[in-house]
Amino acid sequence: MNGYSGTLAPPGGLYVRALYDYDADDRTSLSFRQGDIIQVITQLESGWWDGVINGVRGWFPSNYCAVVTPPKDETRDAESSADEGDSGTLDGSQDLGSYSEASDTDDDGGQTQLPLEGTEPDKEEEAAFWIPQATPDGRLFYFNTLTGVSTMELPLETPSSLSENGPRDRTNVNMPESSRPPPELMAGGWHMYNGDTDDENSASDVEGPSGMAGSHSSLNNGLSTHDPMNPMSFIDQDDVDEPSARLDDKLVERLDDLKRLIVASIRKLDERLIVEEKVITEAVHQRTGERVCKAASKVLEIYRPWIATVESINLAPIGSTFQNPQIADFSVAKQKVYDMISELILTCQAVAAPLGDEWADNRGDSLEERLKNVRSVSRDLESNTAKLYFALQLLSDLMPIEDSPSSISSKRHTDMDLYNTYQRKPSTQFSRSPLGDDPLEMHSGGNNSKLKKFFGEVPAPVLPQAVPEEIPEFLQLDHEGEISYDLKSTPAQLKGGTLAGLVEQLTRHDRLDSPFNNTFLLTYRSFTTASELFDMLVKRWSIQPPAGLSREDYQLWVDKKQKPIRFRVVNILKSWFDNYWMEGNDEDAQALIQRVYAFAKDHVATTSTPGAAPLMTAVEQRARGQDAPTKRLVLTLNTSTPQPILPKHMKKLKFLDIDATEFARQLTIIESRLYGKIKPTECLNKTWQKKLAPGEADPASNVKALILHSNQLTNWVAQMILTQSDVKRRVVVIKHFVSVADKCRMLNNFSTLTSIISALGTAPIHRLNRTWGSVNARTMTTLENMRRLMGSTKNFAEYRDTLHKANPPCIPFFGVYLTDLTFIEDGIPSLIKKTNLINFAKRAKTAEVIRDIQQYQNVPYPLQPVPELQDYILTNMQSAGDVHEMYDMSLAVEPREREDEKIASFAKYDNISQQRP
Structure with missing residues (x-):
């Protein structure tokens, strides 16, 4: 144990009485006087316990107290005294309140656990998982063993009153998760915007009680909102409605109005960052911190409806990130806004944090530097908000048009329900329709399926046809006739x-x-x-x-x-x-x-x-010559990248010493790298066949590099077989290459697979009757299956079907794409016959092939390259001769046979093959 692991006290079962007075020396500890009754929440093995007294929660030394069983009158006294006091409020901070008379006992008359004011029991349990830990330099911070969140101050729940008059005020703003908007912004949803303010509010109008509770203390650094927090949390996904708002012009216009309010509030925050006093006293620092935190609090308030609207948008009709890259841009922009909001909270907290003096070990940043950080973050926040708004404008253009009356009704319901999307929770009795339909109508829809079984399809209701509006001539297309x-x-x-x-x-x-x-x-x-x-x-x-x-x-x-x-x-x-x-x-x-x-x-x-x-x-x-960042899928694997299978002697590599699986992996890595470099422009107008003038840049260099690699691999396979003078060694080499090709098939590397089986089918290799006669049946069956897979029968029908079913990553056989592109280019005219119109249907077919090529460039292989093996493979491939010039080598290893010898050898090999397992 590390001294920080703790146990949760049984519900309502542990109270202690203070034996001595104790004055806490930090803001997270509990001060008490002799005779005080403390309820224990958490017990650590180090001796520090977490408890509550008079509505205040904190850590205290257990050796100052003795365990007692509180009599009922004592608990009632504690209750009444706590009810008389006020509890403070700051965003993200919530102190423990007293237990009320109604909750003093349960239905059975038994003693219940002292509840946290304004929270549910599950919230109390979550609060009990905070344990103190120390940084390497000795600073105390708190770690939540349930949620994994760390913070420098003890995060307590938000009480319901507007002041904090306990022995020690405390504040905190929790950091949001990286994949979600800050909970303190999302908790209110549309509550503030729809209930407490109207559409005409500006940043200056959002005035109310001070966001800095307990402003007498310069140590308060919380960002507050004067609206009560909505109890909804984004942690529980079951309580969150699915995004249902349609991204239309009205919604974009509403976001634009909210963006103007946000910009105005950020401008107000910038004005609060100016300090006119030359000498920074404690009072000046306190006023500055309160002023900045209050202005930042208003920025967060106005962000609430903005974020609620963004999160309510349903982007499902647009498609996936592969179909529309703008969706990925939107996600990145949204995450940046959330990150900047978190940064704004932290930098504003830092402004109100105590300034170090000359005696402090760690003096920290000056007030001027802290204000500068807030100004920088606020500018970045404004910029990223504008980028997010622009991304939404782009996505609004991608939304399909709704023409039917039912879809118009859907749009009307969505707009009306938008303000309530983050306020309501789904009913436990009826499932809510995205359109807000009555639950009874949803229930009756389930009976239609039974009716269909008896009477067939239910006819669709006849809807009145909308009369198309006549479009004014000045709003029509100018070149529709073309x-x-x-x-x-x-x-x-x-x-x-x-x-x-x-x-x-x-x-x-x-x-x-x-x-x-x-x-x-x-x-x-x-x-x-x-x-x-x-x-x-x-x-x-x-x-x-x-x-x-x-x-x-x-x-x-x-x-x-x-x-x-x-x-x-x-x-x-x-x-x-x-x-x-x-x-x-x-x-x-x-x-x-x-x-x-x-x-x-x-x-x-x-x-x-x-x-x-x-x-x-x-x-x-x-x-600058830089390409846009490539949006590639990142594979989420249950297992790590497989370890390479290395031969024993890496310094002196031999062909047969390399494991077939690792051989296939390294060939796949090399070929995947070449395939991923191919650009769309190289697939147009048969540029790979273009004859280049001296000094002219090659317009299809990557396509030609892939073709050259495949040809060199074919040459090397043939050469490796023909350089073996003994039949048995040739058989071993063939079996090894067939095994490598089969491993490539398992890796969905159809390109290398084709290169190897093509080499085995060339004339210099195919004619080696003695060699093929010695290859076992299992190897021949595997080879025939791969040949059938990559056969050109019915326009590569079996290969195309296999490729369509294959899960990425994958390396297609590029020759099929070149065949398709050549057929389109040669078989379809570039201009429509008898006109000068560009044949766009031809370009649509070409684009379809290019999109097929691109979809397999987006998923990388989770394989580890071995440079020594790749160098060995590439060196041998590049030094191999042309397979079409190897016929003489083939005749040298297996000369032509006379007819009588050929018949005898065939009979011999036939008997051997029948006896072969």
Whole structure:
């Protein structure tokens, strides 16, 4: 034992009487006088016990007390005395209150445990798990053995009164978990915003009782809110409603209003960080700490409805992070906001913390440095809040359009219930509908399934058809006549169009088509240039209204067409530079990057269109030659990375000494690295077949590197077999390579698998009848199964099905993709016949293949590289000759046989194979 492990006292079963007076020397200990009765909560083996006296909780030395059984009159006296006192309130701090007369005894008349005021019994138990520990430099901190949270001060629950008149005031703000918003912000949900304030409140309007209870003490450093805390906690997931709010324009507008209040409150906080006094006395420090903590408390209050709204948004209709990378950006931005809120709490606590004097061992930061830290964190918080709002704006464009009356009703219910999402808990008798439907209706829906069994499908209710509103001409598309649709499909699919028409579809003001945008940005290099695309986007940004519009129509045109188009242009540019940038680092690319940066700085930033700062950041990153951070899956494995299987003699490696499993692992690591480097632009226009002029950069260097690697592996396999003069040694080498290929199949490495079995099927190896006749049946069966898997029958049907079912990580056989891309490029015209319209359907098929390639680039292999083995493999592969030039070597090891010898050998080998196990 380390002296800090403790046991929880039995409920209501342990009281002690003070034998002597004790004055605590720190804020977390308990002071008492001789004769006081203390209830014990926790007992540590070190002799320090956790107890409650007169509504105050703290640690005390057990050797100053004696265990007693309190008579009923004593407990009643303690109760009445505690009821007369006031208890303080600070966010995140809650002292123990007295037990009331109603809770003095249970239903059976038995003595009950002294409850914590304003808490439930499970909260009392959680509070009992705090134990003191010491840092290496001797400072005391507290660790919760139940939740794993550490804090420098003892976190006590929030009492219900507004002052703290116990022997010793104490405060604390708990740190939030990294994956959740701060509980002190989320606890209130929409309570403060919907009940205590209205939509017109500004930061200056949120006035109330001082957030610094017990302001007579300069040691108080808590951030408070004057609203009572909602009892809901995010720790219990069963009590939290599922996100149900639809991310629409109204919700985004509401978030914008809240963001303005947040910015105003942060500005107020900045004003409180100015200290005019030159000499910092204790009184000045106390006033400054109270002022800063109160202003920060108001910032947190206004963040409550913001965070409640963000957490209530249902992003399920948008899809996963693979379908829309913006979801991952939103998650990162949200987490940064939560982290900055936690930092703000800590830095404001530090402002109110005692300043060190010249006699202190650890003087800490000066007041000026602490205020500077608060200012820096508040600026970062404001910036990250703006980024989160921008991410939500981008996601709002990805939400599918609701057209049916039922969906409109759903939207209305969602908006009305949004304020109550974090206030209500689901009923224990009926499951709540996301639309807030009556539980009886939900129950009756279950009987429909029984009716279907007897009478078939229940016919859908006939809904009145909404009459489509006539769209004014000035709000219609300008290039709709330049777009061609495939009317045979349902719904009609865009088939082709002019470049201007396609760019208009890319930045439509009336709706968003994410699959179209993804296809366009993946394949734009096949029908335009980057410079031309940027010019077209700038032209869309600079759209002008039609002549002759009235003032009302002009304002409608600005709101419904110009602003959405500009927002779409910024969004497309950012997505282009983040995820679809295909240009190099030459002079033309750098010049284009500078043009885009100037456009973002001089045009976007000077308007009300959001997104200028994130766009400039993305452009600056490209200007430095850096790729955007790759969003790769991180595998969560139950076991650690497997240890490499190393040969005994690493200095002098031999082929047969390398274990087949480790051989396959190292080949997989090498090939996975090559496969992950392939870029979308290398898959367009058959660039891998392009003949290069002298000095011209290779546009498909990564594809060619993967092809070269596969060919070299095939050459090495054949050479290793043919360099063995003895039949038995050739058989052993073949068996080893077949085993390696089978291990690659188990690793979903279809690329290396194909290279090995291709080598075994080449003419110089296939003709070795004597050698193949000596290979056992088990090896031959394994080889035939792999050949059947990778066979080209029915366009690689079995391989495609196996690949589709395989769980990542995986390395596909890239030759199939090259075959598909070649078929699309050669078999489908780039322009629609008898027109000059770009055949966008062709690009959609190409983009589908590219997305298949990309999905297997996102999951890494959990394998450990062994440089010595990889060097051995690569050296031998690169030194191997061409397999098509090895026929003479094959004839040398096994010369041609005469017909009579061939018949005899076949009969002999047939008998051997029948006897073989």
